[in-house]
Amino acid sequence: MATDFIREIVEEDLHAGRYSTVVTRFPPEPNGYLHIGHAKSICLNFGIANEYGGHCNLRFDDTNPTKEEAEYAEAIKRDVTWLGFSWGEHLYHASDYFEQLYRWAEDLIRAEKAYVDGLTADEIRAFRGTLTEAGKESPHRNRSVDENLDLFRRMRAGEFPDGTYVLRAKIDMASPNINMRDPVLYRIRHETHHRTGDAWDIYPMYDYAHPLSDAIESITHSLCTLEFEDHRPLYDWLIENVPVPAHPHQYEFARLNLNYTVVSKRKLLRLVEDGHVRGWDDPRMPTIAGLRRRGYTPASIRNFADRVGVAKRENVIDVALLEFSVREDLNQIARRVMAVLEPLRVVIENYPEGETEWFDTPNNPEDPSAGSRSVPFSRVLYIERDDFMEEPPKKFFRLAPGREVRLRSSYFITCTGVSKDAGGNIVELRATYDPATRGGDAPDGRKPKATLHWVSAEHAIDCEVRLYDRLFRSENPEESGDFFADLNPDSLKIIADAKLEPSVRGAAAMMRFQFERVGYFCVDPESTSERLVFNRTATLKDTWAKIAKN
RNA sequence: UGGGAGGUCGUUCAACGGUAGGACAGCGGGCUCUGGACCCGCGAAUCGGGGUUCGAAUCCCUGCCUCCCAGCCA
Numbered sequence: 001m002a003t004d005f006i007r008e009i010v011e012e013d014l015h016a017g018r019y020s021t022v023v024t025r026f027p028p029e030p031n032g033y034l035h036i037g038h039a040k041s042i043c044l045n046f047g048i049a050n051e052y053g054g055h056c057n058l059r060f061d062d063t064n065p066t067k068e069e070a071e072y073a074e075a076i077k078r079d080v081t082w083l084g085f086s087w088g089e090h091l092y093h094a095s096d097y098f099e100q101l102y103r104w105a106e107d108l109i110r111a112e113k114a115y116v117d118g119l120t121a122d123e124i125r126a127f128r129g130t131l132t133e134a135g136k137e138s139p140h141r142n143r144s145v146d147e148n149l150d151l152f153r154r155m156r157a158g159e160f161p162d163g164t165y166v167l168r169a170k171i172d173m174a175s176p177n178i179n180m181r182d183p184v185l186y187r188i189r190h191e192t193h194h195r196t197g198d199a200w201d202i203y204p205m206y207d208y209a210h211p212l213s214d215a216i217e218s219i220t221h222s223l224c225t226l227e228f229e230d231h232r233p234l235y236d237w238l239i240e241n242v243p244v245p246a247h248p249h250q251y252e253f254a255r256l257n258l259n260y261t262v263v264s265k266r267k268l269l270r271l272v273e274d275g276h277v278r279g280w281d282d283p284r285m286p287t288i289a290g291l292r293r294r295g296y297t298p299a300s301i302r303n304f305a306d307r308v309g310v311a312k313r314e315n316v317i318d319v320a321l322l323e324f325s326v327r328e329d330l331n332q333i334a335r336r337v338m339a340v341l342e343p344l345r346v347v348i349e350n351y352p353e354g355e356t357e358w359f360d361t362p363n364n365p366e367d368p369s370a371g372s373r374s375v376p377f378s379r380v381l382y383i384e385r386d387d388f389m390e391e392p393p394k395k396f397f398r399l400a401p402g403r404e405v406r407l408r409s410s411y412f413i414t415c416t417g418v419s420k421d422a423g424g425n426i427v428e429l430r431a432t433y434d435p436a437t438r439g440g441d442a443p444d445g446r447k448p449k450a451t452l453h454w455v456s457a458e459h460a461i462d463c464e465v466r467l468y469d470r471l472f473r474s475e476n477p478e479e480s481g482d483f484f485a486d487l488n489p490d491s492l493k494i495i496a497d498a499k500l501e502p503s504v505r506g507a508a509a510m511m512r513f514q515f516e517r518v519g520y521f522c523v524d525p526e527s528t529s530e531r532l533v534f535n536r537t538a539t540l541k542d543t544w545a546k547i548a549k550n
Numbered sequence: 551u552g553g554g555a556g557g558u559c560g561u562u563c564a565a566c567g568g569u570a571g572g573a574c575a576g577c578g579g580g581c582u583c584u585g586g587a588c589c590c591g592c593g594a595a596u597c598g599g600g601g602u603u604c605g606a607a608u609c610c611c612u613g614c615c616u617c618c619c620a621g622c623c624a
Contacts, residue, residue, distance in 0.1 A: 004563085064624075066623090131619075165622095189622085227618055229555060230554055309563040311564095314556070314557095315562065321561080321562080321573080324574060365582095366587065398585085451585090514586085517586065540584075
């Protein structure tokens with residue numbers, strides 16, 4: 001059953017026998033990293049191909065040598081693969097078709113449907129007219145076929161400098177659709193292309209290369225975003241006027257927008273180049289690489305893409321939905337572990353000095369097959385500073401003087417005293433434990449109101465934890481002219497000495513954990529065997545935090 | 551003011567002439583050795599005005615609002 005209007009079209013086409021198999025394509029330009037918006041398109045294109053038994057091509061739209069680099073192409077392949085999709089044998093490049101595209105351009109010239117124009121870029125703009133006024137025809141519009149052919153061949157041969165000539169389609173300078181006012185098909189660029197090297201001095205425009213590349217690859221459904229809707233008449237014109245082997249159709253859907261986020265390539269590039277983030281894969285970036293490093297799972301991104309749906313209406317998705325999607329997945333698969341981010345020492349005064357007990361605790365209560373592990377308990381522990389209040393307000397159920405709480409999987413403890421430094425800051429808590437509650441349950445059935453996570457001081461390993469918050473302060477950072485002014489100064493907070501239970505020692509890069517009661521964390525690739533570094537993927541919902549805020 | 555597209559809970563997707571539904575967010579409750587998760591519940595929408603029809607979010611007319619287009623970018 002179709003779940004969106006594009007799948008409805010695909011089903012109808014298949015049902016009507018217009019195509020025997022569905023072929024889609026994901027056509028990134030290798031001039032930047034893929035972001036969450038691309039993920040939507042990837043999931044759509046590869047998803048449809050998978051669902052209807054067709055295939056999806058990965059095609060690099062590398063028609064502009066001035067902006068494109070092989071490094072980006074590699075990153076794109078890595079990201080698509082990581083998301084869980086495969087193009088199989090179908091890896092293509094628009095640049096693979098340059099020769100065919102060139103021959104078709106000559107065909108167009110011979111059919112008097114294209115001409116070489118010598119107007120300057122400024123003149124072409126001036127001749128194009130405006131949104132409300134028709135354009136004027138170029139004085140070169142009616143060159144002879146022979147002259148056009150000669151000029152076009154010499155353009156290819158590199159005889160002319162950049163900008164002197166372009167090849168234009170001869171359509172209609174009075175069209176209300178500006179894209180049909182003799183659009184430029186080829187321009188001269190004396191530039192080295194990352195794949196074709198110096199073989200070409202002319203390069204096709206997107207509007208020319210895209211539909212014809214689709215046709216060459218027998219694409220059935222060419223899916224793109226709304227801003228190309230106006231280009232569809234040109235797409236169709238080319239398919240009709242060039243002897244292509246197939247007749248693909250273009251369909252448009254609304255791009256993904258996320259609040260508190262920018263996803264324009266240009267702006268992401270500036271964030272990287274101006275050093276506002278540490279790179280394309282900075283965990284605060286909405287790039288696939290950034291989300292990966294942040295600890296997002298491929299499944300969570302795919303689920304997110306399914307949830308946001310596909311339609312033509314402009315939309316701004318709440319980042320909370322993205323966060324929900326990771327939590328949902330990580331809750332099922334992430335191993336639980338205890339870590340204390342802001343340590344507060346607790347001395348259990350009636351616990352024997354030098355003794356250690358090991359307690360069994362589940363690795364994932366949501367998944368019994370994940371098994372369990374042992375955590376060491378001793379006389380001196382760390383608990384979270386937030387988990388203690390000397391004068392607890394009404395709904396604060398955690399530790400306070402005289403109050404008993406459970407330490408997860410070990411014992412009930414009661415706070416018996418508070419030590420402060422000269423400045424009045426709490427430096428240590430004193431407590432007693434109840435030996436009868438060994439393992440975490442009281443024989444008399446009493447239930448503490450809170451269960452805290454903890455780490456044995458003697459056994460704890462130190463680690464670095466990077467806490468991320470949204471990169472921008474306002475919902476729509478694009479709205480204000482200077483989006484840099486909207487950067488959140490607290491988007492990264494580094495905790496240099498968090499305390500971790502010893503079972504995590506040696507965790508490999510990219511391993512994901514839930515720090516119980518704190519959030520989901522992922523081992524950063526910068527981690528070493530001596531020093532673990534974690535990125536916070538997402539917080540756990542903390543009801544108390546919400547109460548405290550109000 | 552030319553052309554193209556779009557207006558449904560706060561957000562998003564659905565309902566394809568027959569009870570406007572789901573998800574996220576919010577609020578309330580239950581349960582819990584994570585104040586997590588989970589479970590239950592609540593509030594919440596068809597852009598306006600006409601018309602067709604037994605019946606309209608859906609069809610027609612009209613008005614309004616929003617987005618996109620004047621790169622030799624994609």
